[in-house]
Amino acid sequence: MLINIDSFGSPAGPTFVDGISLALASRLFALNSKGIQSPLVDTQPKALTKWRLNRSIDYIEANLLRPIYLIELSNAVGLSRMHFASQFRAATxxxxxRYILRRKIAHAQTLLRDPRMPIVDIALLLGFRTQAHFTVVFKGIVGHPPAYWRKHCC
Incomplete structure (x- = not known):
């Protein structure tokens, strides 16, 4: 099932699959664990250090037009996937x-300012497999479909 999730056309599909896999592994571990956690243990994940956050954001920006895998990001900052994901979320x-999708949509807004560039080309450039999926994601983040945003918000 997890292998087929990428076929939905999401440009963050590989990262999504990695995240779901980690969540499932974590849940299974928790269900099988018999140990009692000490109340003195801090259960809040620490945020990424500033240099790790900057490096991961730079990596995302440099590779925005291609699929970015969670393992790539975690390797870029020297953390395991699980630690990176929880610390990235705590920091951002x-x-x-989700962060990658938001950055892709922000880049799409910049591209939409050029009325000569077709929306379908923007969708494909950013890694969406269809304009329809791009429109759904864009509307979910921005609040309006790309054509409306281009016409009224630029």
Whole structure:
């Protein structure tokens, strides 16, 4: 099932699959664990250090037009996927795959300012497999479909 999730056309599909895999592994571990956690243990994940956050954001920006895998980001900052994902979320407020989608849509807004560039070309450039999926994601983040945004918000 997890292998087929990428076929939905999401440009963050690989990152999403990695995140789901980690969540499932974590949940299974928790269900099988018999140990009792000490109340003195801090259960809040620490945020990424500033240099790790900057490096991961730079990596995302440099590779925005291609699929970005969670393992690539975690390797770029020297953390495991699980630690990176939780610390990235603590630092940004977004899971890595959600952050990547938001950055893609922000880039799309810049591209939409050029009325000569067709929306379908923008969608494909940013890694969406269809304009329809791009429109759904864009509307979910921005609040309006790309054509409306281009016409009224530029």
């Amino acid at each position: 407020g977004y899971a890595p795959n």
